[in-house]
Amino acid sequence: MLLSQVTEMLPVVLVHGGAGQIPKERSQMSTSGVCSAARSGYLVLQGGGSSMDAVVEAVTQLENNPSFNAGCGSVLNITGEVEMDAIVMDGKTLASGAVSAVRNIANPVQLARLVMEKTSHACLTAEGASKFARSMGVPEVPQESLITDYSRMRWKKNLVPDANPVECQMGKMGTVGAVAVDAEGNVACATSTGGMLNKMEGRVGDTPCIGSGGYADNLVGAVSTTGHGETIMKVTLARLILFHMEQGQSAEAASDLGLAYMKSRVGGIGGVVTVDPKGNWAPRFSSLQMAWAAAQNDTLHYGLYTGEHFTQAIDDPH
Amino acid sequence: MSAVLVVHGGAWAIPEELAQASVDGVKTAAREGSSVLRSGGSAMAAVEAAVRALEDNAVFNAGHGATLNIDGEVELDAMIMDGKTLASGAVSSVKDIANPVSLARAVMEKTSHAMLTGRGANLFAESIGFSTVPADSLVSEFERKEWELRKKYMKGVAEDFKLKLAHDTVGAVALDCAGNVACATSTGGIRNKMVGRVGDSPIIGCGGYADNLIGAVSCTGHGESILKVTLARLILSHIERGKSVSEASQLSLQTMGDRVQGAGGAIVVSPSGEWAATFTTERMAWAAVEHDVLWFGLEPNEKQKEMLHQ
Numbered sequence: 001m002l003l004s005q006v007t008e009m010l011p012v013v014l015v016h017g018g019a020g021q022i023p024k025e026r027s028q029m030s031t032s033g034v035c036s037a038a039r040s041g042y043l044v045l046q047g048g049g050s051s052m053d054a055v056v057e058a059v060t061q062l063e064n065n066p067s068f069n070a071g072c073g074s075v076l077n078i079t080g081e082v083e084m085d086a087i088v089m090d091g092k093t094l095a096s097g098a099v100s101a102v103r104n105i106a107n108p109v110q111l112a113r114l115v116m117e118k119t120s121h122a123c124l125t126a127e128g129a130s131k132f133a134r135s136m137g138v139p140e141v142p143q144e145s146l147i148t149d150y151s152r153m154r155w156k157k158n159l160v161p162d163a164n165p166v167e168c169q170m171g172k173m174g175t176v177g178a179v180a181v182d183a184e185g186n187v188a189c190a191t192s193t194g195g196m197l198n199k200m201e202g203r204v205g206d207t208p209c210i211g212s213g214g215y216a217d218n219l220v221g222a223v224s225t226t227g228h229g230e231t232i233m234k235v236t237l238a239r240l241i242l243f244h245m246e247q248g249q250s251a252e253a254a255s256d257l258g259l260a261y262m263k264s265r266v267g268g269i270g271g272v273v274t275v276d277p278k279g280n281w282a283p284r285f286s287s288l289q290m291a292w293a294a295a296q297n298d299t300l301h302y303g304l305y306t307g308e309h310f311t312q313a314i315d316d317p318h
Numbered sequence: 319m320s321a322v323l324v325v326h327g328g329a330w331a332i333p334e335e336l337a338q339a340s341v342d343g344v345k346t347a348a349r350e351g352s353s354v355l356r357s358g359g360s361a362m363a364a365v366e367a368a369v370r371a372l373e374d375n376a377v378f379n380a381g382h383g384a385t386l387n388i389d390g391e392v393e394l395d396a397m398i399m400d401g402k403t404l405a406s407g408a409v410s411s412v413k414d415i416a417n418p419v420s421l422a423r424a425v426m427e428k429t430s431h432a433m434l435t436g437r438g439a440n441l442f443a444e445s446i447g448f449s450t451v452p453a454d455s456l457v458s459e460f461e462r463k464e465w466e467l468r469k470k471y472m473k474g475v476a477e478d479f480k481l482k483l484a485h486d487t488v489g490a491v492a493l494d495c496a497g498n499v500a501c502a503t504s505t506g507g508i509r510n511k512m513v514g515r516v517g518d519s520p521i522i523g524c525g526g527y528a529d530n531l532i533g534a535v536s537c538t539g540h541g542e543s544i545l546k547v548t549l550a551r552l553i554l555s556h557i558e559r560g561k562s563v564s565e566a567s568q569l570s571l572q573t574m575g576d577r578v579q580g581a582g583g584a585i586v587v588s589p590s591g592e593w594a595a596t597f598t599t600e601r602m603a604w605a606a607v608e609h610d611v612l613w614f615g616l617e618p619n620e621k622q623k624e625m626l627h628q
Contacts, residue, residue: 083438094546094578100410100516101435121515122542125411126436128393128514196431202438203431204410211523211548230432234404236523239548243555266404 008297009279011051011182013041015058016283017068017291018174019226019271027304029067030291035302037061041178042295042314051180051188051222052090052113059086059109059190062176066148070176071106073148074194076155077201082146083126084194085208086112091187091216091277098123098208104140105133109192112208114138123208151194158198174290175207177214177224179275187222187277189214189238196229205229211239218277220245223255227262227270227287234266241274251275252282259286321355322493322591322608323348325368327378328486329538329583329602332616339377340603341616347371348614349626351490352607361492361500361534362400362423369396369419369502372488376458380488381416383458384506386465387513392456394418394506395520397433398426401499401528408433408520412440414450419504421448422520433520461509468510487519489526489536491587499534499587501526501550508541517541523551530589532557539574539582539599546578553584563588567596574598 017034041058045051063071074082086108089096097116099108100123114136115124124132134140175193182188191213195205206229207213213229215238216222223238237258244254251274262268263286271285273292283292283303293302298314327344351368355361373381384392396418397408407426409418410433421443425434434442443450487505494500503525507517518541519525527550528534535550549570556566563586574580575598583597585604595604595615605614610626 096545098516101438119512119515120542121512121517122545123410123516123521124512124514125516126438126514128411128436128512131513200429200431200434200438201441202434202436203429204408204433204435205431209433209521209523210545211521211551215548230430233406233432233522236527236548236551239523239551 010185011045011180012275012279012281012294012296013038013045013054013058013178013180014273014275014281014283014294015041015062015178015292016224016226016271016273017062017176019285019287019290020174021288022291026067031302031304033062033065033067034291034293035300038293038295038300039314041180045180045182051182051186052088054180054182055178055188055190056088056109056113058178059176059192060107063107063109063192068176069174069194070192071108072146073151074146075151075197076147077199077203079201080155082143082194084108084192085204086192087208087210087213088112088116088190089188089210089214089216091218091222094217096122096210098210099129100125100204100208101202102126102129104130104143105138106141109190111138126202154197175226177226177273179222179224179273181275181277181279185218185277187216187218187275189216189222189224191224206232209233211236214238215242217242221251221274221276223272223274225270225272226290228268231262231266231268232270235262237262237270237272241272245276251280252284255282255284259284320591320609321495322587322593322606323351323355323364323368323490324585324587324593324595324606325351325372325490325604326536326538326583326585326595327372327488327603329597329599330486331600332603336377337616341614343372343375343377344603344605345612345614348605348607348612351492355492355494358495361494361498362398364492364494365490365500365502366398366419366423368490369488369504370417373417373419373504378488379486379506380504381418382456383461384456385509386457386461387511387515389513390465392453392506395516396422396504397520397522397525398422398502399500399522399526399528401530401534404529406432406522409439410435410516410520411514414440414453415443416451416456419502424448436514464509487538489538489585491534491536491585493587493589493591497530497589499528499530499589501528501534501536503536518544521545523548526550527554529554533563533586533588535584535586537582537584538602540580543574543578543580544582547574549574549582549584553586557588563592564594564596567594571596571598
């Protein structure tokens with residue numbers, strides 16, 4: 001009985017498309033984007049893939065989707081260019097790979113995985129990351145292919161002298177990410193972002209910083225975070241949530257505790273997706289919205305506003 | 319409240335020819351940092367001053383005397399964190415800067431960001447009139463020879479760690495009279511590292527962490543292992559749960575050894591003035607100033623003292 005329950009809980013994949021305030025006209029695109037990313041990740045798991053394969057696949061889908069602030073659709077920095085950060089972490093070995101301020105790459109999450117697997121390092125930055133990408137035969141893409149009309153419009157809007165930086169950040173805060181547990185109980189996380197709108201050249205946020213943008217440990221669980229990067233770093237949010245789980249809190253309670261602490265201590269809002277090794281999962285956020293979707297036991301779960309939780313069969317195309 | 323300052327000059331198998339200079343270097347840096355505290359300076363100002371002294375000393379792998387990457391260039395990482403606000407600043411893979419810890423502090427104080435990398439960090443330095451130095455001025459004779467030796471024999475980074483010859487990081491933690499804690503860490507990284515490699519030093523929670531409610535930590539050792547266990551934050555989580563600073567450091571370094579086979583060291587100070595310098599490598603040069611006493615050591619369990627004014 002217990003065994004069959006465990007079997008039904010695994011595998012599972014849970015993705016987010018960023019915490020923030022998503023303009024109404026874009027909310028449908030965000031929801032369908034996270035749902036299709038969760039489906040893709042789940043297909044990998046059903047085909048016997050590892051949790052690492054699944055989170056990389058899900059995040060690749062989100063990077064390729066221009067609705068999200070990662071890969072194609074990334075926000076632009078102050079000089080109108082795209083610089084991206086990404087991380088992956090394997091809960092079995094605690095190995096991680098990250099890239100920061102990388103340019104001209106369609107899928108930073110895949111490059112982060114290569115850093116983990118093909119080098120003795122855990123993070124490569126800027127030019128060095130590009131150099132490594134070339135040595136691995138990762139194709140360089142023109143910057144234009146990563147820029148959407150929407151991101152260019154927002155960049156220009158934020159350059160005008162009386163721009164409201166808070167308003168301009170809204171709706172494009174979000175980072176994308178995924179966590180998963182495979183049939184063997186291995187957990188993994190992946191997070192990818194274009195960063196903050198109109199950021200300085202070379203700015204690195206929380207995303208590629210282990211313990212802030214994500215963390216995965218087979219003994220505890222996995223977390224991917226989103227929100228205001230500098231605030232997430234102050235509390236090393238992913239690691240904080242896992243400390244609470246080590247102390248016996250559920251994925252949901254630990255996520256809420258971590259987010260509440262970030263709000264009370266440093267006034268920051270954000271969101272997380274969290275799993276434990278048994279397959280319990282929780283998408284939690286203190287922002288107005290966070291697009292999220294999960295796939296488990298042939299069921300797709302998704303939501304956007306607090307308390308929203310829709311379900312449908314995984315093979316239902318709508 | 320009595321102020322405390324602790325510094326380290328890196329945890330590794332410090333060879334005999336560098337031993338005395340390393341001990342002298344950390345003692346000098348500890349004196350520099352503690353004089354800032356004694357004249358009423360903040361913990362932030364003290365850790366910055368102590369780390370600058372270590373960066374300026376060519377014996378240590380930070381600032382002057384940093385290790386060279388695979389292309390024979392110096393690329394530096396540093397971070398600083400203020401336990402009062404949890405604000406931090408960091409630079410990674412920055413070139414031609416003699417004191418990266420001060421640039422990290424500028425990132426914290428003069429931008430809305432917490433970390434700048436590569437060319438962006440240098441552009442920022444330029445924009446605030448931060449002085450740059452010629453690349454060659456940071457390269458010591460010792461490191462140039464080491465690099466050429468490795469180039470000749472094509473020895474990899476992994477091999478260096480098996481031999482425990484990795485040359486590491488410097489750092490400081492402090493508690494000031496107002497009860498504020500801070501940490502700072504600075505490094506040239508691993509010898510023969512890939513271009514753009516970022517280690518644990520500039521990563522918050524790994525190379526360092528400071529929180530007025532718990533304490534401050536600066537870490538050293540195998541960067542990729544420190545990253546795996548987010549060592550600084552791990553040590554503080556043990557302190558949060560009631561462990562002493564020394565138990566918390568030992569437990570966490572043991573976890574790093576057992577779980578990911580990594581060796582390293584850490585210095586810690588708590589808001590009540592408890593402090594510890596702990597390591598699992600063969601040696602770590604460290605020094606601490608508490609009241610009018612200067613403590614220092616190099617070997618495991620070595621703890622020597624002398625009066626500050628003598």
